[in-house]
Amino acid sequence: MRVNPTLRAAAACMALLAAAACGSSDSTGSSGSPGAGGFHPPHLAARSTLGKPEGQVNLIAWAGYVEDGSDDPGADWVTDFEKRTGCDVHARTAATSDEMVSLMKTGDYDAVSASGDASLRLIASGDAAPVNTRLVPHYKDVFPGLKNRAWNSVEGVAYGIPHGRGANLLMYNTRKVRPAPDSWSAVFDDASRYKGRVTAYDSPIYIADAALYLSATEPGLHIKDPYALDQKQFDAAVGLLKKQNADIGEYWSDYLKEISAFKTGDSVVGTAWQVIANLAKSEGADVRAVLPKEGATGWSDTWMLSARAKHPTCAYKWFDWIISPKVNAEVAEYFGEAPSNARACDESADKNLCAVFHAADEPYWRKVHYWTTPIEQCLDGRTGVRCVPYAKWVQAWNEIKG
Amino acid sequence: MRLSRPARIALRTAAAVGFAVIYLPLLVVVLNSFNRDRGSGWPPPGLTLRWWTAAWRNTGAREALWTSVAAGTAATAVALALGTLIAFAVQRHAFFGREALSFAVVLPLALPGIVTGIALNSAFRTVLEPLGVGLGLFTVVIGHATFCVVVVFNNVVARLRRTPGSLEEAAMDLGAHTFRVFADITFPLVRSALVAGGLLAFALSFDEIVVTTFTAGPGVRTLPLWIFDNMARPRQAPVVNVVAAVLVLLSVLPIYLAERLSSDTASGSRI
């Protein structure tokens, strides 16, 4: 393994710079809007114009976001894109946000459909570049509630194009779980009633679900934002999850696993996405999904541009394509999520799409706390304390699972 | 071995149960490929041929199959070359570090795939990236070949151990030169071991997922990666079952042929 020493030194410097950039900013950036995030990303400028399409674009996406009909002939919005722009799409699906981050770091990819628990990390490490939204004509139709938010912008600079969103709902088996729950207590304080049949999302970000529940049930902890937890609040959330672990049957990470568990009765209550509830129901499972009274966590995916993109023009073309009303409706319908483009609601094959997924239901989304990467600078604007950063969440999550 | 009647019956029964345990889950896969439901459920509410037609039309699966075949063939070729070379060196020569080498050769298969995967991934990135070369199919081939070497090596070494060098010496005494001896004597002797080793190497590569995950570049999707992708989509799970069922049925042929070819090997542990 001989590595050019200058290169190695350069890499080390980059790493140190990135660390310094986000570690030395507590005095300036933290008092602004929550979107300010309290850190300064590396200085990168967005492009002001587009060049000629490069003939290719490499994407990292969630399964179901980039479909060319080869897996499911009914789902194909890539072929038309390729024909129109001349950009060949090479997609790699990632199973987790962490995998997306590491794939982005390879520099082999031009863009990624990052969820909020990945996006800030990509921005801070300089892997994602700012996006000039003026170069994405369909951006104007994106729901205002998705623009310039904490997970897709820093200090008013957009770092991506919103793709779609969903909430982490409470799903339960209507025959086994009675009375019908309307609170997360079903999976926390009352979880022992369904011992061995409770399920939870297998990711460190799930700690925020516990924090959200505590924000309602333990007012003494003063949790304002489930992604901005100081040590004491964090320990309380982790303690709650360790207690919950005794009643957990399994943690889920892909939808097939959860649908099958609810169908067979291996799981009877737990977090789920709307699409999982719909599919499980269509296959005869007795399930219902609700947005509990405490609200819920949720995700909003953002198409982000790699700072080292080799095919930026094609990437921009892709951004515009994927949020164009018809395609946005198609992908939202296929994946099972709320589209980001307001005009997508008129284009969907299933006229109920936007109603089922609450696409335009702003009061609904106000109860949803979207995944955001927790960082040391508290995202809720507190300055006197340090919050627990995501790396610690990962460690804690391993401990919770035991 | 003369076995008592009860012992014979007991062995037969145990073997029957063993084979049943091996095959019943595969039967479940086949049955599920006809399941009317998308997600798996038991018992299947009804049967359909829908997924078989869907799989037939699935170009993604077909492309992935060819990618896997290409990766497997290339990795097997590399493994055959390297494995045979090491086997000859270890079995026909005495040198310092011989023991250590025959030990090291086992490591890529014995160590967890995830360790091999992340080690190769960071190595590729530190070495290839500055050269402007990204991950691709060839990095998958390198990764697979690394752990396939050992199965070829084991087969060839076992064969060489049972083949006395005297045959080769006799040929030399009769005036044949090194290459001649190899072509006329040594190669025919190890040929069936190569087939057995190569086949197992191909099978290993064909079903590998962990090292592949860490070494595949953008747009490179082997069949296991395709299966992994599609398993995560509820709409596709039954199609995956069809592909798996087809693979099992298809695999019988090459394995049987190879077994015929190498049935003379006292099967010095095919692994």
Add this chain to the structure above:
Amino acid sequence: MTSTGQAAGSVRRLAGALHRRPRLRLSLLLGAPLLWLVVAYLGSLAVLFLSALWTTDSFTSEVVKVWSAENFSALVSEPLYRQVALRSIGVALAVTALCAVIAFPVAFYTARVAHPRRRPLLVVAILTPLWASYLVKVYAWRLILSAQGPLDWVLAPFGVSGPGYGRAATVIVLTYLWLPYMILPVHAGLERLPESLLDASADLGARSWRTFRSVVLPMVLPSVAAGSVFTFSLSLGDYITVQIVGGKTQLIGNLVYSNVTLNLPLAAALGTVPVVVIVLYLLAVRRSGASSSL
């Protein structure tokens, strides 16, 4: 004619030179494999484990190249890691033991009891499941083990139910997955047993069981050890099966995987655990004399 003659002559000269210089021959044999195996593979491993001595920036998860033993001390001091490591070794040992117990009668049948003409076919029957995708098999087991699934369905008349998802399910499925890797070497070992030896034992008055215990078992043990290398090491490194059927169980592979993307140095440090265990296991197996069947 002359040119082929010349070519043949130079081949002969080259062959002669090679024959006279065994060292040269050896280095030609070993050059490429050593470059590949030692430089590329072991080199990558070494760099990975060196990187275990680095740390990461907690937010960007960039590797910070400052030497520290932090990760290794966490490995020792953190009870979680110890617990998970021990659990993983326990699972791997259980899988290995189960594989050996199941493989023996099957291999005995295929190698010594079944009609010789049918033996190749039986070997094919053992090898075939290796071609069915690993993932598909694991998902099939997920269905088999589910509540009211096929296993419960079969067991219901006896008034028992399956183990459900969890550690037991993980052991069962891993045993299933790696069983062929145990049957094959044991089959080969049993096939190699000279008939005369067994006859001699019988002539000396030993019953089947006695012959088995005193003659067959000791001679096949190295093959079992060879098979166990695979069952043990493949189980120790697995993280996908346990995700699918393990319920909430975590094994060492899961810990490595969960840290790969965010904290590569810690993942590397965690990765040393199975590596050390497997290397020790391999050394022990070689010592037991199984190296010839490995």
